[in-house]
Amino acid sequence: MSSSEIVILGTGIHPFGRFDRSPEDLGAAAARQALLEAGLTWPDIQAAYLSRMYLPATSGARILSRLGGTDISIVDIEAACASGGAALRQAVLAIRSGEVDTVLVLGVEKMPRGFMDPSMIYADWQVRMGMSMNPAYWSMRARRHMHEFGTTEEQIATVAWKNHRNSVENPNAMYRKAFTMEQILGSKLVCDPIRLLEICAPNDGAAAVVLTTAGRARELGGEPVTIAACAHTIARYSADFRCPADSMSATIANPGPTEVTALKAYEQAGFGPGDIDCFEVQDTDAFCEIEICEQLGLCEVGGGGPLVEGGHTEIGGRCPVNMSGGLISKGEPVGASHLGQVVEIVSQLRGKSGARQVEGARSGLAHVLGAGGNCAVTILKA
Amino acid sequence: MNKADATSNDAIRPVREGLVSGTAGDPADIRLLGSRCVSCGEVSMGTNEVCLNCGSDRISGIELASEGELWTYTIIRHKPPGGYLGPEPFEPFALGLVELADGIRIVAPLDGDVDSFEIGVRLRLKPWILRSPDGQQYRAFRFATFSS
Numbered sequence: 001m002s003s004s005e006i007v008i009l010g011t012g013i014h015p016f017g018r019f020d021r022s023p024e025d026l027g028a029a030a031a032r033q034a035l036l037e038a039g040l041t042w043p044d045i046q047a048a049y050l051s052r053m054y055l056p057a058t059s060g061a062r063i064l065s066r067l068g069g070t071d072i073s074i075v076d077i078e079a080a081c082a083s084g085g086a087a088l089r090q091a092v093l094a095i096r097s098g099e100v101d102t103v104l105v106l107g108v109e110k111m112p113r114g115f116m117d118p119s120m121i122y123a124d125w126q127v128r129m130g131m132s133m134n135p136a137y138w139s140m141r142a143r144r145h146m147h148e149f150g151t152t153e154e155q156i157a158t159v160a161w162k163n164h165r166n167s168v169e170n171p172n173a174m175y176r177k178a179f180t181m182e183q184i185l186g187s188k189l190v191c192d193p194i195r196l197l198e199i200c201a202p203n204d205g206a207a208a209v210v211l212t213t214a215g216r217a218r219e220l221g222g223e224p225v226t227i228a229a230c231a232h233t234i235a236r237y238s239a240d241f242r243c244p245a246d247s248m249s250a251t252i253a254n255p256g257p258t259e260v261t262a263l264k265a266y267e268q269a270g271f272g273p274g275d276i277d278c279f280e281v282q283d284t285d286a287f288c289e290i291e292i293c294e295q296l297g298l299c300e301v302g303g304g305g306p307l308v309e310g311g312h313t314e315i316g317g318r319c320p321v322n323m324s325g326g327l328i329s330k331g332e333p334v335g336a337s338h339l340g341q342v343v344e345i346v347s348q349l350r351g352k353s354g355a356r357q358v359e360g361a362r363s364g365l366a367h368v369l370g371a372g373g374n375c376a377v378t379i380l381k382a
Numbered sequence: 383m384n385k386a387d388a389t390s391n392d393a394i395r396p397v398r399e400g401l402v403s404g405t406a407g408d409p410a411d412i413r414l415l416g417s418r419c420v421s422c423g424e425v426s427m428g429t430n431e432v433c434l435n436c437g438s439d440r441i442s443g444i445e446l447a448s449e450g451e452l453w454t455y456t457i458i459r460h461k462p463p464g465g466y467l468g469p470e471p472f473e474p475f476a477l478g479l480v481e482l483a484d485g486i487r488i489v490a491p492l493d494g495d496v497d498s499f500e501i502g503v504r505l506r507l508k509p510w511i512l513r514s515p516d517g518q519q520y521r522a523f524r525f526a527t528f529s530s
Contacts, residue, residue, distance in 0.1 A: 139456035
């Protein structure tokens with residue numbers, strides 16, 4: 001690895017779930033763990049970024065004051081479900097600028113139960129008319145995909161079955177329970193055709209990474225993992241039907257945010273989906289994992305249903321997806337979700353994922369996608 | 383709420399300014415407004431200052447078609463979060479993406495039996511008057527099948 005490459009030297013995670021603990025408690029725990037794993041202390045950090053969506057202003061400085069006084073730049077970054085990727089990208093750019101060489105990126109969230117507060121993303125008139133339920137938009141895309149490509153409810157349920165089963169081996173997941181296909185297909189409909197055991201829940205959690213240059217990492221020792229790419233974009237015009245969209249063009253269909261962001265990331269990395277050994281992707285609902293596998297290029301458009309049905313995205317399959325159990329089982333603490341994926345990929349590339357381990361994984365990809373078509377893709381290599 | 387709003391409580395206000403129109407005092411009248419870009423021809427929902435596709439400010443206001451075809455839909459089984467003004471107690475309803483002949487698909491609630499919809503069915507625009515707890519009425523819209 002060239003000494004100018006940027007690496008992750010330390011990772012930390014506070015389990016995802018619901019806790020009687022403050023954002024400061026959650027965030028400080030993950031940050032301390034990342035510093036410890038990197039063999040560094042808080043005064044070694046030259047800049048820090050907090051990824052969060054629901055926490056109040058200047059939460060980064062508040063949370064990190066738990067580690068001690070400092071005068072470094074600490075900035076909060078928000079980009080909906082892609083906040084973690086946007087924060088990680090800022091850290092990469094800061095190191096690449098040459099101004100700093102050791103940076104902490106922390107993701108923290110603490111969210112109320114149930115559906116997310118609609119006033120965060122919807123206009124008043126959409127709320128008044130009943131259009132403020134995020135799963136409705138996932139479900140409408142699922143229904144259209146079933147109509148166009150013959151995707152089945154069983155294929156969608158298979159995503160949930162696989163991810164819930166993977167979560168049993170992940171001590172950081174909120175739900176660690178395997179379900180049968182009958183239980184999933186028999187669970188309550190939330191928005192047809194998507195069911196309760198096929199969607200994720202907002203919750204609490206934190207994850208952190210310490211970045212530095214490969215050159216500095218060599219001096220420090222440890223087990224660095226290279227950031228081969230980190231990209232963030234928002235959806236182009238008429239490219240992504242997702243909350244809070246009130247309309248779409250029927251004459252123009254631009255490439256979606258996952259396709260655009262992944263292409264940028266593949267170009268940065270210099271390799272593509274066929275050379276990547278494992279994937280953590282946004283499975284806010286079971287259907288969207290199918291669609292994202294297609295958009296990342298793991299199969300052809302319309303082939304996502306057969307891909308999961310054929311077992312290709314299982315841990316022992318051709319392209320393992322959501323080894324951690326995905327957001328369906330971990331929950332989605334929005335600011336922490338992408339960094340949680342990155343922590344999982346680092347653990348995979350170090351060969352330390354135990355029963356979740358993808359044999360011989362040398363590269364991995366983390367993907368998040370949310371409101372406004374905010375999308376981030378990070379690619380790591382051993 | 384300010385004083386001007388309080389005194390206009392008996393009037394029906396558009397649920398979104400620049401999107402919904404209708405004859406004052408006639409709750410049965412409903413029209414949807416849009417914009418057509420003079421440069422690229424793209425149609426967008428509501429009145430806009432620039433074309434969301436090409437960025438041109440050469441925009442003309444149009445009235446959107448009042449009929450369309452169901453492109454996809456779901457069924458909302460639980461009361462949506464926030465200040466939903468639909469029927470109380472809550473009744474499950476279909477929410478659709480309706481393709482109009484203008485070249486645009488718009489999100490809209492669907493009026494009728496939730497099990498009666500399928501992709502491709504022809505729909506017509508219907509008025510929907512919503513009332514907020516403070517008595518304010520809003521002119522909103524739904525789509526329904528021709529047989530309902």
